Amino acid sequence: MLRAIxxxxxxxxxxxxxxxxxxxxxxxxxTHALFHALLFGAVLGMILGLVFNNxxxxxxxxTLITVLIVxxxxxxxxxxxxxxxxxxxxxxxxxxxxxxxxxxLYKLMAGRPYFPLxxxxxxxxxGELFLxxxxxxxxxxxxGFAILLVLLLFYRDFLYISFDMEGVESYGGRARFYxxxxxxxxxxxxxxxxxxxxxxxxxxxxxxxxAIGLMVSDNLKKVVLTSLLVTLTVQLSSVIIAYFTSxxxxxxxxxxxxxxxxxxxxxx
Amino acid sequence: MVKMKASVEARNLTxxxxxxxxxxxxxxxxxxxxxxxxxxxxxxxxxxxxxxxxGFHTQYTGELLIFGKKPEEAKELVSYVPQSHSLNENVPLxxxxxxxxxxxxxxxxxxxxxxxxxEERALKVLSFVGLENVANKLxxxxxxxQKQRVLLARALVSDPKLLLLDEPLSALDxxxxxxxxxxxxxxxxxKNIAMIITTHDINPLLEIGDxxxxxxxxxxxxxxxxxxxxxxxxKSVYGPMARAIKVEERLYCITGDFHIHVRRDRK
Numbered sequence: 001m002l003r004a005i006x007x008x009x010x011x012x013x014x015x016x017x018x019x020x021x022x023x024x025x026x027x028x029x030x031t032h033a034l035f036h037a038l039l040f041g042a043v044l045g046m047i048l049g050l051v052f053n054n055x056x057x058x059x060x061x062x063t064l065i066t067v068l069i070v071x072x073x074x075x076x077x078x079x080x081x082x083x084x085x086x087x088x089x090x091x092x093x094x095x096x097x098x099x100x101x102x103x104x105l106y107k108l109m110a111g112r113p114y115f116p117l118x119x120x121x122x123x124x125x126x127g128e129l130f131l132x133x134x135x136x137x138x139x140x141x142x143x144g145f146a147i148l149l150v151l152l153l154f155y156r157d158f159l160y161i162s163f164d165m166e167g168v169e170s171y172g173g174r175a176r177f178y179x180x181x182x183x184x185x186x187x188x189x190x191x192x193x194x195x196x197x198x199x200x201x202x203x204x205x206x207x208x209x210x211a212i213g214l215m216v217s218d219n220l221k222k223v224v225l226t227s228l229l230v231t232l233t234v235q236l237s238s239v240i241i242a243y244f245t246s247x248x249x250x251x252x253x254x255x256x257x258x259x260x261x262x263x264x265x266x267x268x
Numbered sequence: 269m270v271k272m273k274a275s276v277e278a279r280n281l282t283x284x285x286x287x288x289x290x291x292x293x294x295x296x297x298x299x300x301x302x303x304x305x306x307x308x309x310x311x312x313x314x315x316x317x318x319x320x321x322x323g324f325h326t327q328y329t330g331e332l333l334i335f336g337k338k339p340e341e342a343k344e345l346v347s348y349v350p351q352s353h354s355l356n357e358n359v360p361l362x363x364x365x366x367x368x369x370x371x372x373x374x375x376x377x378x379x380x381x382x383x384x385x386x387e388e389r390a391l392k393v394l395s396f397v398g399l400e401n402v403a404n405k406l407x408x409x410x411x412x413x414q415k416q417r418v419l420l421a422r423a424l425v426s427d428p429k430l431l432l433l434d435e436p437l438s439a440l441d442x443x444x445x446x447x448x449x450x451x452x453x454x455x456x457x458x459k460n461i462a463m464i465i466t467t468h469d470i471n472p473l474l475e476i477g478d479x480x481x482x483x484x485x486x487x488x489x490x491x492x493x494x495x496x497x498x499x500x501x502x503k504s505v506y507g508p509m510a511r512a513i514k515v516e517e518r519l520y521c522i523t524g525d526f527h528i529h530v531r532r533d534r535k
Contacts (some may be wrong), residue, residue, distance in 0.1 A: 024359045156379050160369050163359040170322060170348045171426060173373035218406055220360045 015227030019210030041065030046156035127198025127250035275462035303402025347423035
């Protein structure tokens with residue numbers, strides 16, 4: 001339970017800060033690509049994990065694949081594709097590869113039944129906050145802190161490229177660098193938290209807190225603070241509810257976020 | 269006598285998008301403190317020319333020099349003011365933060381906070397455009413004319429030598445147009461810099477234009493307004509209903525897009 005709470009706090013801080021940027025820069029569709037990237041990365045990682053008998057490869061491979069995929073999307077945008085087209089092209093290609101990967105994975109699993117791997121597949125889809133190991137928690141908090149630091153250092157630059165990318169470039173800023181960095185951070189956060197929040201619900205928890213923040217305030221500090229508080233409250237309460245009901249916390253978090261956003265939308 | 273370097277020199281400039289020619293045969297020279305009004309119908313290549321001069325678009329043949337340098341090497345001397353609707357107003361930035369953006373990127377890679385000296389300069393330039401009282405207001409909550417003036421302030425904060433303005437009067441009501449025109453007039457009189465302004469609404473800007481250029485996928489005319497904007501040329505670009513007329517020695521252009529604005533000092 002303590003590990004789940006500590007993981008929730010780390011996840012909340014990361015998502016709370018990143019979510020307003022995802023909304024302001026219009027990266028909701030990128031988080032959709034993230035879903036495909038992480039799933040493909042996980043499947044590939046599981047295949048390699050099975051072949052080399054080392055399941056710790058899953059996270060490393062998923063992270064690497066995700067970063068490569070977001071960099072490909074950024075490169076396609078640089079070549080003149082719109083953000084939506086770039087995501088669409090990459091996501092459809094990766095989705096195809098994922099299905100092929102599942103075929104290979106099933107064959108490997110059939111030939112060599114491996115129970116913990118099955119658990120791993122499920123935890124990737126729905127998230128298993130209560131199964132988080134001490135090592136996983138250390139990785140999550142350590143890498144999370146590093147990502148947080150970069151996020152805070154470049155937050156203004158991320159805001160400026162969201163406002164006027166061309167303006168940043170014309171006034172001498174390295175707009176492309178900031179964009180790629182933001183994409184990589186979104187990819188890294190996704191791969192870092194996916195085993196805790198689950199692939200199915202990742203897009204919701206990445207997008208809705210920021211959307212709620214932007215709906216309740218015009219002031220940037222209040223937007224970020226609201227997003228942080230919403231994520232923290234929802235994550236912690238879902239852990240507590242899940243502890244007593246045995247329902248996966250990611251499902252509870254998604255439903256609460258959906259209800260809060262829906263109420264705000266209706267009131268508006 | 270020392271010859272003043274031209275702000276922009278273009279010789280046989282042809283601009284491409286892929287293999288397609290967007291604008292061809294542009295040859296002109298603009299003085300260091302002259303203002304050029306760039307005219308033409310929609311899709312004529314006005315924004316393309318502006319973006320090429322700004323160094324954003326690099327697919328061209330011929331020669332293009334900005335204060336004697338290639339556009340990509342002259343970015344420090346140039347400020348580009350985009351059409352305000354191209355900005356993402358979902359980002360809750362204040363007017364001051366938007367203006368500071370014009371100076372903050374002259375140094376460093378990380379810009380966590382706006383340095384006090386840049387904040388001071390931003391306030392000064394906001395005051396120049398008559399908006400010192402909205403410094404802490406959100407950009408998205410400003411009126412159309414105020415937004416355009418904030419963007420002008422952002423362009424001026426880095427002390428450019430050449431200002432490129434893409435449709436600064438578009439989608440503005442008449443009073444906002446007058447506000448922006450008056451700031452452009454002040455920039456011309458006090459800043460001694462070159463400006464290139466694309467516009468559909470030429471008449472309010474004719475007062476500040478030293479030169480005009482008419483383009484429609486190619487350069488059709490370039491010169492002083494009275495010489496370049498002949499009835500014949502206006503008709504060739506905007507159709508037979510378009511006209512260039514003179515009222516009390518002042519030139520007015522009438523096309524489907526243009527409106528007549530009588531000068532305030534004329535009774």
